Amino acid sequence: MKMMLKGGAVAGVALAAGLAVGVAQAADPIKIGATLSVTGGASFLGDPEKKTLEMYVDAINKDGGVLGRKIELIVYDDAGAPDKATSNVKRLLQNDSVDIIVGGSTTATTMAAVPLVEKAEVPFISLAGAVVIIEPVKKWVFKTPHTDRMAAEKVFADMKKRGITKIGLISEDAGFGKSGHDESLKVAPNYGIQIVADETYSPKDPDVTAQLTKIKNAPGVQAVFNFGFGQGPAVVTKNYRQLGITVPLYQSHGVASKSFIQLAGESAEGVRLPAAGLVVADQLPANDPQKAVVTSFNKEYKAKWGSDPSTFAGHAYDGLQIALAAIQRAGSSDKAKVRDEIEKTSGYVGTGGMVSMSPTDHMGLSLQAFHMVEIRKGDWVLID
Amino acid sequence: MFAEFLQFLLSGITIGAIYALAGLGFSIIYNSSHVINFAQGEFIMVGAMSTVALVGTGVPLPVAILIAIVATMLVGLALEKFAIEPARNADVVTLIIITIGASIFLRGVAQVLWGKDFHSLRAFTGDTPINIMGATIVPQSLWVLGVTMVVIIALGWFFSRTLAGKAMLATSYNRLAAQLCGIAVKRVLMLSFGLSAMLGAIGGIVVTPITFTSYEAGIMLGLKGFTAAVLGGLGNGAGAVVGGLIVGVAEAMGAGYISSAYKDAIAFVIILFVLFFMPSGLFGKRATDRV
Structure with a gap:
């Protein structure tokens, strides 16, 4: 009895608080929180993501905001450290009482935030790659980037089409590459592909000729697939040409940026990889639904920051747009309603592809979101 | 088989040369200031x-x-x-x-x-690779080796033939005595x-x-250079060079014949062994504490 009374009192207080919030809402800004790896080893993710969020929040506020309310963006830097991400998210939830969180630049920082947002019941749109973020489905957690598994599937599908069945796999032994390696091993049999050599390197290795020599000498290798990002894949590509390996080299979406071509130089000729529409914006046919979105995003970002946006900037753009559209549809920043609306996102065309989410799919991208490209004469050429 | 071995060796020596230069840097400063x-x-x-x-x-x-x-x-x-x-x-x-x-x-x-x-x-x-008995290197590797060699020879000359070099050596042997002899x-x-x-x-x-x-490229190279210097005996120039080459070759051989997963670990296993079993390195003088 006492318990029930207590429960009733709590409900009453909550109701009153709710009403008060409701009244205040008309003028209060919508608070979007973000924990991004703006500095540190993953800064090439967090830095463009922060720039993108700031730039578009500013633009939207100039146009009057969403639902007649301004947007307040609160970005904290986690420097790529999961423990910092945890405290940032705690701060966002407890001190800033944000309505929604965008970000977590890396899989590690995202996974550190997941238990907190699940408990606090705040919608969370991650900008990180790995499949574990959305599998199994977590009620409050969504993500915008393609998964490593999709990249592997896209590459293996291309290999299958060309009659390749035996490949060498060389991957980075940390984070992105490691997760990509595991996913590759998992999905390879689905495409009738046998991995006959499996080598790794560390992200800062200045030389991988030893590993590549082993792959070269493995019997029956018809192609090599490299999973990693940053300087590693460029070193792999250079060493690959140095050793005169003639079978095709595939890279993952992790290197789908012009800086890879710059780093690897002429060695990059003929490398094939899956890339999002944003990367090949000027190559997309005019009737491609993504054409307009990625072209204008490219233009706006370049005008503001003076450099081409990376796919990571695009992930942040998509995350922000999906969040704001959901708030618009929900007609308020009520967290449960916004969450439901994010889950109902359907046919949103972003930089990453067409997004259609469902209760069982909190990413909503299909393999069509990737285009197979080949590097020819220092530029991307669509090959699918 | 031999080509494979040669490939690992050449890769190792190229990278080892850089570790050697970094190791020499550690040694020179260690000598003058500990x-x-x-x-x-x-x-x-x-x-x-x-x-x-x-x-x-x-x-x-x-x-x-x-x-x-x-x-x-x-x-x-x-x-x-x-x-x-x-x-x-x-x-x-x-x-x-x-x-x-x-x-x-x-x-x-x-x-x-x-x-x-x-x-x-x-x-x-x-960038045209050079073929050496089935192994390949890029021309830049020759630059790395050549420049490293020139630098080492020049340093040797500097320390044995010039007044400034000798003053540095003197300071590293005995700081106080050097100072008393008028060395700044x-x-x-x-x-x-x-x-x-x-x-x-x-x-x-x-x-x-x-x-x-990149802005953080120095971390790993610095650590490997440190390993080279410790392996060769801190403060010993020739030791740092040999140490660098050993670390480079050991890494390449390890990645080639054992597993690439342990490549970075190899350098640090070496440093642990050195610190446990011969703390003064391959060429270092045994440190003696005077009472």
Whole structure:
């Protein structure tokens, strides 16, 4: 009895608080929180993501905001450290009482935030790659980037089409590459592909000729697939040409940026990889639904920051747009309603592809979101 | 089979040469001050990054290299003047911590100045691989080996034939006695930082076409250079060179014959073994404490 009374009192207080919030809402800004790896080893993710969020929040506020309310963006830097991400998210939830969180630049920082947002019941749109973020489905957690598994599937599908069945796999032994390696091993049999050599390197290795020599000498290798990002894949590509390996080299979406071509130089000729529409914006046919979105995003970002946006900037753009559209549809920043609306996102065309989410799919991208490209004469050429 | 072995060996020697240069940098500063300069890796990075930046603005490569080397030496001198010298009465451990702070500072400045991207430099003489009995190397590897060799010979000459070099050696043997003989010990300290920065810069520049560079490229190269110096016996120049080559070759062989997953571990296993079983390294003199 006492318990029930207590429960009733709590409900009453909550109701009153709710009403008060409701009244205040008309003028209060919508608070979007973000924990991004703006500095540190993953800064090439967090830095463009922060720039993108700031730039578009500013633009939207100039146009009057969403639902007649301004947007307040609160970005904290986690420097790529999961423990910092945890405290940032705690701060966002407890001190800033944000309505929604965008970000977590890396899989590690995202996974550190997941238990907190699940408990606090705040919608969370991650900008990180790995499949574990959305599998199994977590009620409050969504993500915008393609998964490593999709990249592997896209590459293996291309290999299958060309009659390749035996490949060498060389991957980075940390984070992105490691997760990509595991996913590759998992999905390879689905495409009738046998991995006959499996080598790794560390992200800062200045030389991988030893590993590549082993792959070269493995019997029956018809192609090599490299999973990693940053300087590693460029070193792999250079060493690959140095050793005169003639079978095709595939890279993952992790290197789908012009800086890879710059780093690897002429060695990059003929490398094939899956890339999002944003990367090949000027190559997309005019009737491609993504054409307009990625072209204008490219233009706006370049005008503001003076450099081409990376796919990571695009992930942040998509995350922000999906969040704001959901708030618009929900007609308020009520967290449960916004969450439901994010889950109902359907046919949103972003930089990453067409997004259609469902209760069982909190990413909503299909393999069509990737285009197979080949590097020819220092530029991307669509090959699918 | 032999071609494979040769490939591992050549890869190892190329990278080992860079570790050797970094190791030499550690040794020179250690000799003059007993400080282990953990900003040595950052000298490598500053040399490489400033060359890249200068080439990017249209400066011809040889000029860019010279300016970058001088700039890095200035950084080294500034580090000594503004960070090490004011604290000269502090413990060696304190000084070492100062160098760690300096390395973090330099990384931060580089990040702000040159951004967070990876950068490359065009190979000095083309990219066409050279075939040696079934193994291949890029022409840049020859540059790395050649430059390293020239630097080592020049250093040998400097320490055995010039007054400044001999003064540095004297200071490393006995600081007080050197001072009493009229050697300006303070200037020796300056010189050692300038020299180490120069070695770092040269190593960083010649290796960049092969390995690329970024604001944090110095961390790993610095650690491997430290391993090389400890393996050879801290403070022993020839030891640092041999140490660097051993670490480089051991890594390449390990990655080739054992597993690439353990490649980085190999350097650190070596350092643990050295510290456990022969703390003075391969060529170091056994340290004796006088009472």
